[in-house]
Amino acid sequence: MACPQDLLFTRDHEWIRIQPDGTARAGICDFAQEHLGDIVFVELPAVGKAFKQKDVFAVVESVKAASDCYCPAGGTVKEVNARLVDEPATINKDPYGEGWMMVISVASREDLRQLMKPEEYDKYVAEGGGH
Amino acid sequence: MKYLPHTEADRKKMLETIGVSRMEDLFADIPEGVRFKGRLDVPPALSDPELMRHLRELASRNRTVDDYTSYLGGGAYDHFLPSVVDHVASRNEFYTAYTPYQPEVSQGTLQTMYEYQSLMCELLGMDVSNASMYDGATAAAEAALISCRHTERKKAAVAATVHPEWRQVLRTYMWGRDLEVVELPHAGGVTDVERAKALLGPDVACLIVQHPNFFGCLEPVEELEKLAHAAGGLFVAGVDPISLGVLKPPGEYGADFAVGEGQSLGNHLNFGGPYLGFFTCTEKLMRRMPGRISGQTLDANGQRGFVLALATREQHIRREKATSNICSNEALCALAAAVYLTTLGPRGIKHVAELCLHKAHYLHDRVAMLERFKPAFSAPFFKEFVVRSQLPAGRVISGLLEDRIMAGPDVGRFYPDLKDHLLFCVTERRTREELDHLVARLEGSL
């Protein structure tokens, strides 16, 4: 799957989409969900919690592994996807859409500049980026 | 040597297959500088009859609770073990099995774990149980560490009436993580609620209480639970599982974690170990649980089976982010506990608890009439109580020993302000004749 063109990406396979109102929605990429296998549980952050870029904001668990998710850009959590509590496999089915994990208010545009654009990310994945 | 099957012919054939001429060649990677020269300093091998004779000699230099009448308690208890327990626990398929990482050939272990978990939840009134920790003391310590992590606070409060060795273990574990422990003082053998209020602030992650406590007294658990929760901390109840035949279980008075020593459930005294730490919690805290847990599922044919569940919490997957470093647990002791609880059933656990309760109160009331001994506290108690002695504790203990009675321990060893106080425990094994005899000795010839 070529990645969606309206997102920015981290080297650890998280994505972030800036929304018109200036907040940003974040989740994990197709590469990550495929690598993890069937997701059975997601530990989401509390609303109101603040993270810096690269802080662990969530943990995604499959049967055999538990993966930390790193915050793509620093900010404060405004909303989390409650659907993932009962249907964690939504991340497997639709990682860029219904499988979104949190909405944050972005603290620094500078953080966003560190991220990869879609073409860069596609190239990164094709070259075996991350693990 | 009977544990080493290889004959010289076997070894020769194997060395040939490997392609070396001598055993020594296989150790070529070990540098000269670290080779051990000479023989290990352990005694020469004993044949089986010699070994048995030696072990019997060692065993004969011990006095047991079968040879002597024991009133020893303090965290390890002389309860009656139904015969079925050891018959089950000594099945080769149970005791020589490995950890059930290959569930398809471990359903015996996994289903008995699940049943143990269920039985403990029922007894304690809690939502989830793990498959065991090392003992009550480490279970309580791990509950404290988890509480600190969960609440993001750095202090654990523990009642001074909690078993002294539990508190020592707690201090060691908390120091390990650079966390603090604060103790809540007692008055009259029970935690002082007023003074507890002052010590339970917004920096306290949990309150650990034992009920009955080390002195055998019942604690004001409902009030303490409210204080702990009002301060935003978690409430850890350490309980005697036998007491739950008559006492309200911790799940009904708001415990977040209910832990304790499960040795009373089908395990021998074993001079202090192996014992059984049980660890249960509410559903909310389930993912914080340490150790192994068995969960139900289906196999490829839709048949019910069991697997290790929530394994992503554990060290072999989560490594430094695991909920605990625990790997090997006390599985066989938990199996014994499961058999014991199954054997006792709801009537049996009530029956054994009532026998302990009534016999302990009988002894207590008779001791209360003596000149030189008095119960130290007036709080309600279950099967243990503290006696203040006008004679030095050591003299009482050695005097009774001459009459083949084991009393104590001397509480003063653990609580410096309680010198010459003795802890007495009465289980269902003590008969009225034995109790009367003890009273007569205390009264008379000491």
Next chain:
Amino acid sequence: MKRVEPLIFDLSSPGRVAYSLPAVDVPAAPLERLLPAGALRGRAPRLPEVSEIDVIRHFVRLSRLNYGVDLGMYPLGSCTMKYSPKINEDAARMAGFTELHPYQPEETVQGALELLYQTQCFLAAIGGVDKVSLQPAAGAHGELTGLLIIKKYHESRGERRNKVIIPDSAHGTNPASAVTCGMETVEVKSDERGGVDLDALAAVLDEGVAALMLTNPNTLGLFDENMRRIAEMVHAKGGLLHYDGANVNAIMGITRPGDAGFDVVHFNLHKTFSTPHGGGGPGAGPVGVKKLLEPFLPVPTVGRDGERFFLEDDRPQSIGRMKSFYGNFNVVVKAYAFIRSLGPDGLKRVSEDAVLNANYLMRRLQPYFDLPYDRHCMHEFVLSGRRQKNENGVRTLDMAKRVLDYGLHPPTNYFPLIVEECLMIEPTESESVETLDEFADVLITIAGEAKENPDVVKSAPHDTPVLRLDEVLAARQLNLRWKKG
């Protein structure tokens, strides 16, 4: 047709009993008079009501669903699933050992204290250390104890060091134990020979390092020839070395970690010293230290004064207690009996045969699987299932499940993490040539099946009491206990 053994709760029938206790023989006041009403239990616990015959049949049937060492081989790397001698079990069952209360006066337990004392001495001799505590209840507990001792040592010298170096091949308990003492883990990679990469080690060694945790031979079954150099490097920076004793079965009487520079050594009695695994425990993880760390050992240890044995707890700088009472005494009894049965020559033979068996299996299997380290191994070795995965889409997990169909237990898989599709094999000295050949033949057959008939491997097991279990379902629909109704 497969019979599924119900849960004990489902065998319950109200009114049945399996216990026998006497009637009360003292005055029995109503409970409300002895205990406050609010403290009393309302509803009885929903424990099963069954007869004794139900208890026995239920648990005996469940036992028959289990595999055990007394049934067949367990070639599990780093687990040392050797045979548990029955005389050790008899020893441990003697009433003179099982019916002792830990708070009995010391003069009534001299036999028990002597047994503990001697075991302390034997382990010290085997490990090349000065003093041993038998208190830790498991290997991971022993690791934690060792690291706490090291932490206290540094504190006593006014130093705050909080880094622990751990090789990338280490067992998961190592980093988990380090974190439990408030330490940060720093991973050091292995070189192509499988040992610690010295340059990588030098790069992470500084005055913030509290300790290096190592097992030698390592989890690849290889002895790190640079052991002395590694110890020098760590000591030069003021750090200490903790030896993970999981692999002691390879080295008894041949080399001793204490002589190679380790300051702390922990032992696994349920591995090297033959005590049974019990379905997951109990084990025991005694810790031995060099003189400089003796003041920090947990209390109590057992001391000797002529013919008298006693508990020694006068150790002001001790880390404190790691568990209640003295350790898993009944497990120690079995290890004691094992050591007394073998003596010094027997223990050395144990290690020699363990190493011989592993090398034999490795060479027999070498033509059929990828061998990441083609050199003499010690008591265990690793293979990679990479070839089978790439050529036939058959994974190590599938091959492991297929071993079950042949009535044997598979080796450890997917550990250590540094080998792709890893199979870690440790036969132990208990296995005869015939058993080893049988196991090798099974793996070779499966390698063949992977080529000729991969589906039978991928859908294994077929002949076990249950088939492959749905772990995703177990995780998504958590069912961790029986509930009524």
